[in-house]
Every structure is written in C-alpha cells, then in structure tokens.
Amino acid sequence: MKIGVVGAGPAGLICAWQLAEAGHSVTILDQSKELGAQGSGVLIQPVGLAVLDYLGVRTQVEECGQRVKRIRGYAGFTKTRKVIDANYSLLNREFDYALGINRSELWKLLFDKVKASGVTVQHGVHVASLCYHSTSRVELIGDDQQGVGIFDLIIDASGANSKLREFSEGIGQQYLLDSGSLWASVKMIDETVFDPQEMLVFTGDKNQGLGLMPTGRIMAGGCKTFTLFLTIDCRKDLPWKTVSFIDWRNELIAKWPSLKNLLVQIQSPDQLYLARFKHHTMSKPYGDRIVYVGDAAHCSSPQLGQGINMSLIDALVLCQSLAHKDHVNDALKLYAKGRKNHVLAYQTLAKLLTPFYHSRDAVAIFVRDQYFYLVFKMNLFKRFTAAILSGNIFWPLKRVTAKIVSNPNHCCPKNRMHKKGL
Ligand SMILES: Cc1cc2nc3c(=O)[nH]c(=O)nc-3n(C[C@H](O)[C@H](O)[C@H](O)COP(=O)(O)OP(=O)(O)OC[C@H]3O[C@@H](n4cnc5c(N)ncnc54)[C@H](O)[C@@H]3O)c2cc1C
Known part of the structure; x- marks a missing residue:
C-alpha cells in the first residue's frame, strides 16, 4: 500500500518505520521546517517501555534516559x-520503573x-485537509489548497491540534483545559540534593505547582x-507579562528555596516551552x-503521564x-477494538483526576490536601497507583499479541510480552 503518515511525532515515526519495514511505500509529512522534537522531558511508563522492547530499541532508549523508580x-x-x-x-514485573528522557x-x-527503513520524509508541509479521489485513493491537501500526495491510506499522527479529525464520524467532544505547563531543561549541579531515580511534584498554590522529572545525562560523563515543569493558569497572561521575568522567577525561588540552583538556570522566557x-x-x-493515532485520537491533561505511552x-x-x-477496513476496525477499553479507561481516569491536580476547584483541592496523605501511608495504595501509572490497565498489549499469535499465518517477530506479564 501507499501510506501517508501526517506528523513526525513518536506515533507517526513508529508507524512509518514499522509499515515501511513491512513492505509498504510510506511517506511521512510534517509541518516543521526543521524536523525535531519540541519541549523537554517525557516519562515513558512501563507499558511504553514494553512497546520499545518489542520493537527492539528499548536498550538504546534507556541509554539516553534515566530510570525513575x-x-x-x-x-x-x-x-x-x-x-x-x-x-x-513495588510492582513485581520486569518493568518496575518508568524512564525519563x-x-x-x-x-x-x-x-x-x-x-534506515526507506521512508520518504517531507517537512515544511502543513496538511490542512484531504480529498477523496476514487474508491481507493485519497489526497492530502496543504495550506495553499494544493495536493501534497495521493495515498491508499492516511495515518493521522498530527497531535492534539489535528486538522483531519472531521473525516471521522466519531470526532468526539473536545475542550481546552484552564491549565497548562511551562517546561524547561535544567542541569543537576549537585547530585546529592535530589534522588535522580525519583520524580518530585509540589502542588503549590491553587495547583500552580512545580515538578522535577529526571531525564538522564546530556552526554557521556556529563x-x-x-x-522542570510549572503548572500555570492559561486563562491569564503569561506570568512575566505583569512582572519582570527575573522578578517572577525570584518569586518561585522564594516559594521553593531548595530548588534555587535549578531555577536560576532559567534566565529568559526562551528557555520555557508552553x-x-x-x-x-x-x-x-x-x-x-x-x-488516527496518538494525540490526534485522544489527549488529556498529563497527571497520569500516559500521552507518550498511548502513542x-x-x-x-x-x-x-x-x-x-487482508482488508484495510477490517484492520482499522481491529485497531479501534484493540484500543477501545484501554483508551476509555485512561481518558476517564484523567478526567476524574483533573480537578484534584490541574484545576482551581477549591473542594477537590481541600479533599486532596486533607485526606489523600492517609491513603498514601499504605504500601498497597502506592503499588496500586504505580500499577495505574504503568499504563497496563486492560493489558493493552496482551490482547493484541494474543490475537496475532493465534493466527498461524502471521509471523510475529517476537512474543515476549506474555512472558513479561504485559
Ligand atoms: C512539553 C511536553 C511534555 C510532555 N510530557 C509527557 C510525559 O511526561 N509523559 C507522557 O506520556 N506524555 C507527555 N507529553 C505528551 C506527549 O508528548 C504526547 O502525548 C505525545 O508526544 C503525542 O505524540 P504524537 O506522536 O501523537 O503527537 P506529537 O508528538 O504532538 O507530534 C505531532 C507531529 O505532527 C506535526 N503536525 C501537527 N500538525 C500538523 C499538520 N497540520 N501538518 C503536518 N504536520 C503536523 C507536528 O509538527 C509534530 O511533529 C508531553 C507533552 C509536552 C508538549
């Protein structure tokens, strides 16, 4: 098949790579003039690591990241x-850690x-729409209303702001949340201050909080x-529009003095990604x-850290x-069925937890601050929370591999996930 993948984020890259290896003719199109990833760190949960393991790149990825226990x-x-x-x-599995990278x-x-897999890469191409040509072909349309390629199948991996969602009947409800985050990469100068295997979060004032995610070494020996991420209220102007940037940063240092050595590294808004x-x-x-795959198909506020895993x-x-x-439509139905329960479970959980971690809801904040510590005294609950964060509710990988393995005609490269309990 001739396949067009829109978006060179993690979801698009994996689809393009795997489908080219399977013998399809694949073109990946991305709007960025210069290809690369924006932003700073992500946390790959155990289920995401299992995918990378299955694809044979886990060791390489781990070499660039930091295990978070x-x-x-x-x-x-x-x-x-x-x-x-x-x-x-506390999880009794091979993947008893996440990876910051x-x-x-x-x-x-x-x-x-x-x-290496021979995918054609086109960048600086903003896909705005598509046009159906005949019963079997579909053309991607760019910003200037010109065609940018004709394909048998389009994979929309263009992230949360996808322009192509309207081409499904199941577009679903979409809404912007009041909160957002500012992200920056910082260097840990004194490694004794923070445990590099632990991610820290402070909820701050009315959920205007701060977090610190370990993401590995810059280079060997570095x-x-x-x-460092700061949760902010996006309904208001950026904080340094009302006070100077340095004054705003000094306010943060006054709130979190133990993070001074990290916060002083942020010297201008250019270092922050919103x-x-x-x-x-x-x-x-x-x-x-x-x-649709990844954030184009579903996205949520990040308190469960599932975005990249889902992709x-x-x-x-x-x-x-x-x-x-054999037939594309059957494959797309199988994909939707395979993802349904897992996506629904995490999207619902994210929605339920948003008031506690990413809103200004006074009741939710009161309940969290006064009562949550009681449950987190129990090891059982720490384990339960890790099990949810690991991304493995409804065993999203086991179900699919089981189906593939049960087909004697399908040559599955590896069947290691069963052994790992994933
Ligand atoms: C700063 C930051 C930190 C995050 N931290 C975490 C974390 O710790 N854990 C976690 O699990 N998730 C995290 N996430 C979420 C996670 O990064 C996303 O869920 C994940 O990147 C989604 O992958 P994707 O491939 O679906 O889309 P994206 O990574 O958004 O990639 C979409 C690609 O499509 C391209 N594109 C968009 N529109 C068009 C168009 N019209 N035409 C052509 N190309 C287009 C973009 O240039 C981009 O390259 C974070 C997100 C951000 C922004």
Whole structure:
C-alpha cells in the first residue's frame, strides 16, 4: 500500500518505520521546517517501555534516559504532606520503573529508524485537509489548497491540534483545559540534593505547582538533566507579562528555596516551552481510508503521564492490525477494538483526576490536601497507583499479541510480552 503518515511525532515515526519495514511505500509529512522534537522531558511508563522492547530499541532508549523508580507529590511548597506516591519498585514485573528522557533523544533514535527503513520524509508541509479521489485513493491537501500526495491510506499522527479529525464520524467532544505547563531543561549541579531515580511534584498554590522529572545525562560523563515543569493558569497572561521575568522567577525561588540552583538556570522566557492541556477522545478513531493515532485520537491533561505511552501503543497496535488483516477496513476496525477499553479507561481516569491536580476547584483541592496523605501511608495504595501509572490497565498489549499469535499465518517477530506479564 501507499501510506501517508501526517506528523513526525513518536506515533507517526513508529508507524512509518514499522509499515515501511513491512513492505509498504510510506511517506511521512510534517509541518516543521526543521524536523525535531519540541519541549523537554517525557516519562515513558512501563507499558511504553514494553512497546520499545518489542520493537527492539528499548536498550538504546534507556541509554539516553534515566530510570525513575518512584513519583512523589506534596501539597503546597514543602515535603510535609504527600498527595501522590507511586512506587514502581513495588510492582513485581520486569518493568518496575518508568524512564525519563529528553523528547529530542527519543525523537532522534526513532527518526534514524525511519530513515534506515526507506521512508520518504517531507517537512515544511502543513496538511490542512484531504480529498477523496476514487474508491481507493485519497489526497492530502496543504495550506495553499494544493495536493501534497495521493495515498491508499492516511495515518493521522498530527497531535492534539489535528486538522483531519472531521473525516471521522466519531470526532468526539473536545475542550481546552484552564491549565497548562511551562517546561524547561535544567542541569543537576549537585547530585546529592535530589534522588535522580525519583520524580518530585509540589502542588503549590491553587495547583500552580512545580515538578522535577529526571531525564538522564546530556552526554557521556556529563551532568544529569532534569525537566522542570510549572503548572500555570492559561486563562491569564503569561506570568512575566505583569512582572519582570527575573522578578517572577525570584518569586518561585522564594516559594521553593531548595530548588534555587535549578531555577536560576532559567534566565529568559526562551528557555520555557508552553503547552496548554486539552481533553478529547475520538469515539471512532478511523474513517474512510484514514486512521488516527496518538494525540490526534485522544489527549488529556498529563497527571497520569500516559500521552507518550498511548502513542506508542496505538502505533504498535495499528501496525499489527494492518499486518493481521487482508482488508484495510477490517484492520482499522481491529485497531479501534484493540484500543477501545484501554483508551476509555485512561481518558476517564484523567478526567476524574483533573480537578484534584490541574484545576482551581477549591473542594477537590481541600479533599486532596486533607485526606489523600492517609491513603498514601499504605504500601498497597502506592503499588496500586504505580500499577495505574504503568499504563497496563486492560493489558493493552496482551490482547493484541494474543490475537496475532493465534493466527498461524502471521509471523510475529517476537512474543515476549506474555512472558513479561504485559
Ligand atoms: C512539553 C511536553 C511534555 C510532555 N510530557 C509527557 C510525559 O511526561 N509523559 C507522557 O506520556 N506524555 C507527555 N507529553 C505528551 C506527549 O508528548 C504526547 O502525548 C505525545 O508526544 C503525542 O505524540 P504524537 O506522536 O501523537 O503527537 P506529537 O508528538 O504532538 O507530534 C505531532 C507531529 O505532527 C506535526 N503536525 C501537527 N500538525 C500538523 C499538520 N497540520 N501538518 C503536518 N504536520 C503536523 C507536528 O509538527 C509534530 O511533529 C508531553 C507533552 C509536552 C508538549
């Protein structure tokens, strides 16, 4: 098949790479003039690591990242009252950790695979729409209303702001959340201050909080890097529009004095990357000769840290579904079925938890600050939270691999996930 993949994020890169390896003619189109990943760190949860393991790149990815064994969150500005505690070490599985990594490192690694597999890469192409030509072909249309390629199948991996969602009947409800985050990469100068295997979150004032995610070394022998993220109220102007940038940063240092060495590294707004949170779930992640993966199909506020995992799982499940079925429509149905329960479970959980971690809802904040610490005293709950964060509710990989393996005609490269309990 001739396949057009819109978007060179993690979901698009994996689809392009895997489908080219399976013998399809694949073109990936991205709007960026210069290809690469924006932003700073991401946390790949155990289920995402299992996908990378299946694809044979886990070791390479791990070399660029940092294993995270625990996530602890505290109410307010100090480490007095815990409101999150997820201890991956309590999971009795091979993947008893998450991996913090700079987005650009992951991107480079996947892009090398894409290039090596013979995918055609077009960048600086903003896809605005599509046009159906005949019963079997579909054309992507650019910003200037000109065609940018004719394909048998389109994979929309263009992220949360996809322009192509209207080509499915199951577009779903979409809305912008009030909160967003500012992200920056910082170097850990004194490694004794923070545990590099632990991610820290402070909810701050009315959920205007701060977090610190370990993301590995910049280069062999270099300093450890962390991603510092600040949750902000996106309904207001950016904080340094009302006070000077340095005054705003000094206010943060006054609130979190223990983070002074990190915060002083942020010297201008150019070092900060802003992402506003959105929530949407497509009820039918495919249409006529088009299928949606990653943030294009579903996205939410990031308290469960599932964005990148969902993209990795979507890509793998889609590629396997296409390999398993002779007819594209059957493959797209199989993909949608394989992803349904898992996506629904995490999107619902994210929605339920948003008031507690990313809103100004006074009641939710009161309940969290006064009562959550009681449950996090129990190891059982720390384990339960880690199990949810690991991304493995409804075993999104086991279901698909089981289907593929049960087909004697399908040559499955590896069947390691069953052994790992994933
Ligand atoms: C700063 C930041 C930190 C994050 N941290 C985490 C985390 O810790 N854990 C986690 O799981 N998730 C995290 N996320 C979310 C995660 O990064 C996303 O869920 C994930 O990147 C989605 O992957 P994707 O491939 O679906 O889309 P994206 O990564 O958004 O990629 C979409 C691609 O499509 C291109 N594109 C968009 N529109 C068009 C168009 N019209 N035409 C052509 N090309 C187009 C874009 O240039 C981009 O390259 C974070 C997100 C951000 C922004």
